[in-house]
Amino acid sequence: MSKNNIMNTYSRVDVTFEKGLGSKVYDINGKEYIDFVSGVAVNCLGHSHPAIIKALNDQGNNLIHISNLYWNTNQLDLAKKLCDYSDHDKVFFCNSGTEAVETAIKLARKYGINNGTSKKNEIIFMENSFHGRTMGALAITGQEKYQKDFMPLMSGTKSSKFNDIDDLKNKIDENTCSVIIEPIQGEGGIIPAQIDFLKEVKKMCEKYNALLIFDEIQCGVGRTGSLFAYKKFEVIPDVICMAKGLGGGFPIGAVLATQKAADAFAPGDHGSTFGGNPLGCSVSLAVLNELIDNGVLDKVDEKSNYIINNLLILKEKYEVLDKVQGMGLMLGIKLSIDKSKLISKCFQKGLLLVGAGDNVVRILPPLNVTKEDIDKFIYILNEVLNELCN
Structure with a gap:
């Protein structure tokens, strides 16, 4: 071989x-x-898992892909289920965690321009974080070993020390459009955020009208014992990036947002050819059914x-x-x-x-x-x- x-x-x-x-x-x-x-x-x-196999077979015999120029039932059902179990109002579907992060970056930048000036475009990320390997995600990943061979990266980013609110307060200002945090740093070494730290970050984001983004790509979808990791940390983010467990092995990603954050996007601002396809959404619905309704x-x-x-x-x-x-x-x-x-x-x-x-x-x-x-x-x-x- x-x-x-x-x-x-x-x-x-x-x-x-x-x-x-x-x-x-x-x-x-x-x-x-x-x-x-x-x-x-x-x-x-x-x-x-039998539920995933059944979803693949049943949906494969029905409708695998349809363009996002049209609606499909599974996408609507999955979006509703995610919103029903969260504190969020809107969903954008994609295919992976890195794509979800890229979506969140664009949403934050657009939100900043809509709610400030052209200078309100800075994104603060945490040291030791990991958000993906595409150029935008790399720019907000706090580990130089992933970045060094791909310079120059996207500008308009700042790093801040994880679990250090004083450092964040020295970095955040009127030009900040978002702060992105993993509730539990995965690639960085399974390091949880402190609840008091996250509560203070939320206050600072509200003070400067910046979006708080949680990267729940690894720690979400039940990994912490609740469907969404943020539920364990007593802080509601404006935006959540999801993927990995969302499809139980089938590629699917999602970005959840509150109404105020989601309203920044208009038709044409973003898209994903395969995002929210009927097959992927069918599998994800089966996964959520097992996790939530069947007691996993x-x-x-x-x-x-x-x-x-x-x-x-x-x-x-x-x-x-x-x-x-x-x-x-x-x-x-x-x-x-x-x-x-x-x-x-x-x-x-x-x-x-x-x-x-x-x-x-x-x-x-x-x-x-x-x-x-x-x-x-x-x-x-x-x-x-x-x-x-x-």
Whole structure:
């Protein structure tokens, strides 16, 4: 099997997968792995979930794509469901998280011009953040390693220290059109925002008539134990960027906005050929139905507590495990040894994990993960830590 035709943009592990079921995936040799990467928080219902398969089959036999020059029923139903379960009024559909961020950037810039002057175009982002790899998203990503080879980036951006309200107060002014924040920094190392910090950011945005944007691409769609991460942080943003788990593995993204924010856009300001297509929206509706109506979300906190308690036992046992952080089923373990060693050994034993930030290993199981698979995860992790420490 030739791998020479794929562009060299990922440091891939030398394994080829061909099948998945629930929390498990199988490579071309039939080896089984417990998947606690979940496509990096994408496969919220695991692999080959019956509800997703049914939605793909049923809608595939009906209508796959229709232009946004016309309405389609699934798009209308999905928009209504998202708005009904949030504090927001309007939705724009796209295909990915980075596209959602690009939409939010344009919405913020347009809002600034409509509600100020041509100078009200500055976007404040957080240090250590990650919002995507397109040129606009890169410009508001607070990690130089992703930016350095693609300069010059979009102008009109400022960085501010995460969880440091004094620094933000020194940066925000009348020219600020928006502040963008991940409620939990994912790529940066599973670092939650402080509730008091977010409340003060909201006040500053209201003072300067700037939009508060939450990037919930990784931490949203039930990852924290609520459908929207902002519900856990007691702050309502003006705009929310969504993707990843929204389609449970099928590409779909969305931007939710309050009426005042959404009103900035007019026909022609933005678009997406495939955004909100009937097939993607059908799958997303099936995912939300499982999460909300069939009770998957109701069990996330219980599973989270079970994992955290077991990780804390391992922390007492192994000094190399410094810290357990995050919430819901978006957790991280901070190590005092090279994270790649642990990830590699876990892979050899049939457990998939992914790193983040400063020596943090992310734990991102499907939201419907079973206790049996959690126990297998803990068993393998204990084995690997024991080998690394002895």
